[in-house]
Amino acid sequence: MDEKPSIQAIEDTAPPIPMRPGQLEQHTHDYLRHGTTDLFAALNIQAGTVIGEVHRRHRSLEFRHFLATIEQATPPELELHLVLDNSSIHKTPLIHRWLVRHPRVHLHFTPTSASWLNLVECWFSLFTTRQLRRGRFHSTGALECAIRAYIAEHNTHAKPFVWTKTADEILTSVASFCKRISNSHY
Numbered sequence: 036m037d038e039k040p041s042i043q044a045i046e047d048t049a050p051p052i053p054m055r056p057g058q059l060e061q062h063t064h065d066y067l068r069h070g071t072t073d074l075f076a077a078l079n080i081q082a083g084t085v086i087g088e089v090h091r092r093h094r095s096l097e098f099r100h101f102l103a104t105i106e107q108a109t110p111p112e113l114e115l116h117l118v119l120d121n122s123s124i125h126k127t128p129l130i131h132r133w134l135v136r137h138p139r140v141h142l143h144f145t146p147t148s149a150s151w152l153n154l155v156e157c158w159f160s161l162f163t164t165r166q167l168r169r170g171r172f173h174s175t176g177a178l179e180c181a182i183r184a185y186i187a188e189h190n191t192h193a194k195p196f197v198w199t200k201t202a203d204e205i206l207t208s209v210a211s212f213c214k215r216i217s218n219s220h221y
Contacts, residue, residue, distance in 0.1 A: 036077035036105070036117050037155045039162075040093045044069040044178040046171050070175040074162075074182055075101040077117065078155040083193035085158060087186040089179045095127040102133060106140060115140045118153050157196055162189075 045066040052061040075097065076087040086108050090097040102117075109115055119125055121144050134140060145153055166185045172178040200208075 036075070036101075036119050037153055037159070038093060038098075038122070039074040039076065039159050041071045042074060042167065042178065042182070043071050044172040044175045046173050069173060069178075072175050072179055072182070073097070076155055076158065076186075077101075077105050078158050080154055081195060083195040084190045085155075085186050085193075087182065089182055091175070093124065095124040095129045098124045099129055099133050102130075102137070102140060106137060111139075113139070116143060117141070118143045118145065120145050120149075120153065121147055154196055158189075 045068055047063050048065050048067060049063045054060045070091075072089045072091055073093045074087060074089055076085050078085055086105055088097075088101050088104055090100075105117070106115060117140065119142060124130075125142065125144070134142065162185060166181060170178075170181060172181060
């Protein structure tokens with residue numbers, strides 16, 4: 036699980052110029068900013084489904100609420116193992132107290148500056164490309180509706196992410212890269 040904070044609800048200052056043969060749709064260089072919202076998302080790596088919530092703030096209180104949502108959405112007989120980054124909101128006394136009262140929930144932290152290890156980042160990348168990049172929203176409410184709609188649509192056709200290379204192929208590639216940069220003559 037992870038958060039995508041400060042997603043902007045932006046709107047162009049003028050209507051876009053529509054596509055024409057040989058020319059892409061064009062937008063003005065400036066925009067109106069109608070506020071931000073934060074997305075909390077948990078990816079079920081086995082099914083590919085996402086549990087998501089939007090909040091106007093990014094504090095441990097909202098994180099605790101999201102943990103409760105994840106726990107309620109998960110069958111009670113299952114242990115919950117959540118992989119997440121080292122954000123300060125994940126380690127407050129409020130969260131520690133909640134975890135003591137909910138012993139089936141286990142948090143596993145990625146090393147500092149290694150949130151890319153968390154698979155939900157791949158989902159965030161797709162979400163940004165498919166929903167946010169060209170999206171225009173006249174309010175944070177409209178943005179939040181679009182986020183919820185994207186999650187619902189994603190979950191109806193969810194597929195787990197599948198590695199396309201073996202661990203040995205990845206390690207060989209990394210070793211080759213390391214050799215290449217260590218033998219550079221610059």
